[in-house]
Each structure stands twice: as C-alpha cells, then as structure tokens.
Amino acid sequence: MSTRILAYTATTSAGPGLTQLRECIARRESGLRPNDLEHCALKTWIGRVVGIPEVSWPESFDPLDSRNNRLAWLGLQQDGFLEKVVSLRERFGPDRVGIAAATSTSSIARTEEAYRQLQENGEMAEAFRQQDIHDLHSPGHFLGVACGLTGPAMTISTACSSSAKVFVAGARWLEQGLVDAVLLAGVDSLCLNILYGFNSLQLLSQQPCRPFDAARNGISIGEAAGFALMVRDNSEEEGRARLLGYGESSDAWHMSHPHPEGRGAVLAMQQAVERAGVGFADIDYINLHGTATPANDRIETLALAECFPEALPASSTKGWTGHTLGAAGMVEAVIAMDAIATGVIPGTLNCDAPDPELAFPIQQENLEREVSVAMSNSFGFGGNNACLVFGACGD
C-alpha cells in the first residue's frame, strides 16, 4: 500500500526552505563553511544553519530550549509546513496525527554544555535540568508541543538511516489505522560529540567533502531540519509525491565500516523496488548516501552495479548540505521528491574527478529531466540501511 506525501520542507546550510535549497542547487553553491563552532578547534568544514540563535518562539517553549529544538522550529516555519500540519490536526483531531521523528544528536549539545557548567558538587546545574531535553526523544516531544499533536509519537535513532526509517514507521501506522496522518521529521544539530567523534574515527575531512571524487577523504558534518506530512494514498488531499516502496536491512558486518560488498545496501534497494512494484530500470534518479568516505562511496557503487542494469542519474547532494546524519534521510528524501516535482536532478557537488575505482557512473552535473520515480539511500553506523522509492502523484 503506497502512501501520499502532502507537504515537505528542508532547512539546511543551503538555506531555510525549498526555494533557497533549489537556488543553491541550481547555482552549484555549497552551504558548507570553515568550522566556526564554539569550543571546537577542529579544522574541518561544517554545514551550519544560519539564524538559530535568533529564532523566536512562544515563551511556553522556553523550558525546551536547545539548538536542536530551535532548528526544528525554524524548519517548521518554512514552506507553509506548520500551517499544513495544523489544518490536518483540525481535520482529523490531534490524537489522530502521529509523530515519527528521527535524530542522532537529539539535544545533546545542551547536555554537553551542562557538563561544561557543572555545579561545584559535580551535579547538573539548575538551568540545565530540563525535562525532555537530555533523552533521544527530545525532537519528537518538541514537535508534539510545537504542533499540538497527541497521537502516537516516537523518535527513531539509527544514525544515518534514522530519518529514512520514519517513512517506513509512518507508513505502517497509516496502513494499520493507528493514525490518519503522520508528521515525519529529521532534526540534527551541530555538537561536539559528532565532530570529535567522527574525527577520532578519521572520517572527518579537513576540506569540503567531495563525494565519489578520486581525492575524497571524509565527511563534512551538517545540521538540518527536514519534515514531511504523510497520509494514506486514498486520501482526498492533493499530494506532492507518493511513497511507493521501502526497504530496510542490516549489514551484520561492523559497527563503523560497511559490508565490503554492500550486501545490506543491495538487500535494502531490492526490497524497496519489489515493494514499489517497479523494476530497477524504472528508477529515473537515485540520491545516493555518498558521504565522501573512501569506503562508503566505493562500496555503494558496488551495490549499485549489482542492482541497476544500466546507468541512471545517481548523485550525492552532501556537497551542498554536508552529512546531516539523523536528518540526512529526510533531507535527501525531500531532494528526491523535489526532483520529481521540478524536473531538476542535482548532480554531485565537489565531485570534479570521479574515482576511477568506482563500479558505477556518478552524475556530476545537474540535469533537467522528467523524474517519475526517484530512489534515496541512507546507510547508518551499525550497518543499518534504508532505501526509499518515491513516485509522482496523480496518475
């Protein structure tokens, strides 16, 4: 059973909302900048969203103050998204709209700050004793408050596949009648944990990331808030796209290195097309995970070569946004859906000379072409893989 996406939006370092994202894509302008995060001495490039400290919101949200929640609020304001959520809430009732949120960082930047300002007795200072901030559900909880929703709400945190998996969870809730609409979200924000963590794994590049490029040497971390609003496909509401199929798998290999043959990625892609009732040859565009680590990119092309009978436009958009981790699945689902809507296929920014060792050709330049079916890959630590297939509405 396919589901229908009524609205979607993404706020990344490439700008707040779809118009800015499209412009950055069209102008081949990256949102990355040299690292200027406070307390972080690492030489790297980051995807910072502008305007987070300046976000203003109802005073009643103040107990939930964190960078992650401010970013979520900023993202909700774009593209009339919050208004759309409210209209569905009024139509179905707040208890019939669910929240499937995703994050890898949650509000941990706030926890980090708490540890920098411990009381003399070593305990957490009063200002940081906030409910629903220091756990993984911080974004899911915030969205319930911000949107006035009381249906089932949970937060998925499976590293880089998190906000692709929310589409799957939401689709099941809809199919089984638990809800009539579901707010899907991916929100991740810059924090020291992530930057120093990836740096310790030697996966962080000192330059802007270069997905699939012969000279690629690691990721650039970005923050983002992306959202989609989904209902059953037999709904009266006019949709922007349909979720035709999905696939999920585990690599069963290593915590921080993908399966060497991309076995899990292949399984996820095969499941997705099977569920969508299409063949690989029907895919018009695939947004790749393409993080710019030597391993991921090479292995991802092995998986593509195994699945796709012929070349097709296949690109990574992380050169524009950075790797937004827990929000990447959503941001890139939005980009895939928007390719269907606009007929503009983003190429791969910063891929100047594709690695000759790749097993599959990569789309470097932007392309104008009709897209009826688009795929998006998201592969996370622990070998957690998700693949989504989107189609157009109204045919």
Place this chain on the structure above:
Amino acid sequence: MPAWFLGLVVTRVCIRGIGAWGPGFVDWPSLRSGLQTESWQEQAKLAPNVIPARERRRAPVSVKMAVEVLNQAAIAADIDTKSTPLVFSSAMGDMEITDWLCRTLADNPALVSPTRFHNSVHNAPAGYWSIAAGSHAEATAVSAGVYTAPMALLEAVVQVTGRDGPVLLVMQETAATSVLRAACPSPQAFAVALVLAPCRESYGFAPVLEISPQAGDASWPAGSSSLNQSLEGNPAARMLPLLEWLAGVVDQADGNSQFLFPSGPQSALSVSAARGTG
C-alpha cells in the same frame, strides 16, 4: 490481523519467548522466581557469549545487556535469528558512554575514543546483535522518553502485524551516573526482551496480548514486587506490572488482566493479557 472496532485498533500478538537481566536476576526464570518469592540472586557478570570475546571486552553495558536478553528470548522462542527484525528501545541510550563523552569533551576533546563514539549511537546494541546473530533483517532503535517502553511495545506489535511474523523487542535502560541522574534517575540497569509473534494455533499456551492505542492520559500501573522500588526511575521498569502478570503473580479470577500504560502526555496503550488457550 488488526480489527476495527468502534474506531479502536486492536491487535493480538503472542509472547513466544522472554529474556531478562537486572538486579537479582539473570534471565526470565530467575526474574519470575524473584517476582513470585521475593528471593533474589547474587548479581552475575554480564558476558553474553554470542558476542565474540574480543568484541565483548570492548562492548558497553547497553550492548552486552541487550544482546544477552535478546539471545535468551530468541532461544526460548526457537526463532530464526537471521531473519527476525529487531526493535531496540531505551530512553537515554548508554548513559555511561554519554557521561564519559561529555566529560571528555569538557576536559580534553582530543581524547574522544573512536570505539566509544561508535558505541554511543543509539542503535549500537541493535548493530552488535545483528553482527552476533549474522542477521540481515531490519533493526530499529527508538525512544519516547519516559514513554519509551509502551511505545516500543506498540512499534513491535505494529511490525508483527505488518509482516505477519515474529519480531524481537528489547526494552532497557542503563544506570544513571551522578550528572545524568538529573535527567533520568535510573538507579540500576534493567532489560527485558520479548519475542512477539502473530497468534497461531501451534503456539499452545503462549500468553496473548491485545494491544490498543487510546487517546487520553493515564497513570502508570503500580506493581507489587520490591523490584518496582529498587528500579524506580528506570523507564523500562514501567513494564514490571505486565511482567508480574506473566510471572503469575497478579491474577484475576478468569486469569486475564488489563493494563493501561501512558504512551504520551495525552495518550495511552491498553494491554489486555490472557493465558494462551492451548
């Protein structure tokens, strides 16, 4: 299969296997015995042998505990672990690691360890399980704050229904350190794993749960065992009243019982538990 009844969604699943770990017990039989008799064991060492020795040494508590209880439940249920999806749940993730990372970041961030970092992802236990079991099946890791256990139960039930097959579920929380106690006052680590499956005739006397999400707030059910006090503040321990029923401690005249677990600030999960009828 779900049934539509006056707009309520009611789903039946059966419990085919249980695993458990916590203060005074090392598996479901010892937890069941403790709940029945209030007699608890010496705390054993947590060393799940399905994780290879070299990995086991570096594995954090959250990983070892989850893999241990999953293995117990899987064996009890006699399922194919290579093909059974997993729902892992914890409100806070591994608090020992979070504490270590945040202290290190505050003192000397260059000392952040790669192993600790990749072990800090919320789905690390799920990742280690899939490696130990050689399973390519899908796995998720969820949190719903204080409502994590009921929401994870709901998610697992939804997955059972969706695939019409068994699903592994872990509900767990580690112990909190001094700083994070302010966020989650979990006094001791606790984990329970369930194998949930569609109800079929061949499952005999396996307990049956009827799950139904509901609007409106609810109060947490109270348990009778001392374990409810010793684990007070551990979000996963909210399921103890259900475990007490499964242990045969709480019993109504007809052998059934009804629980209403808060699943959100204004939502609840109704769980009706019944003996399998053979």
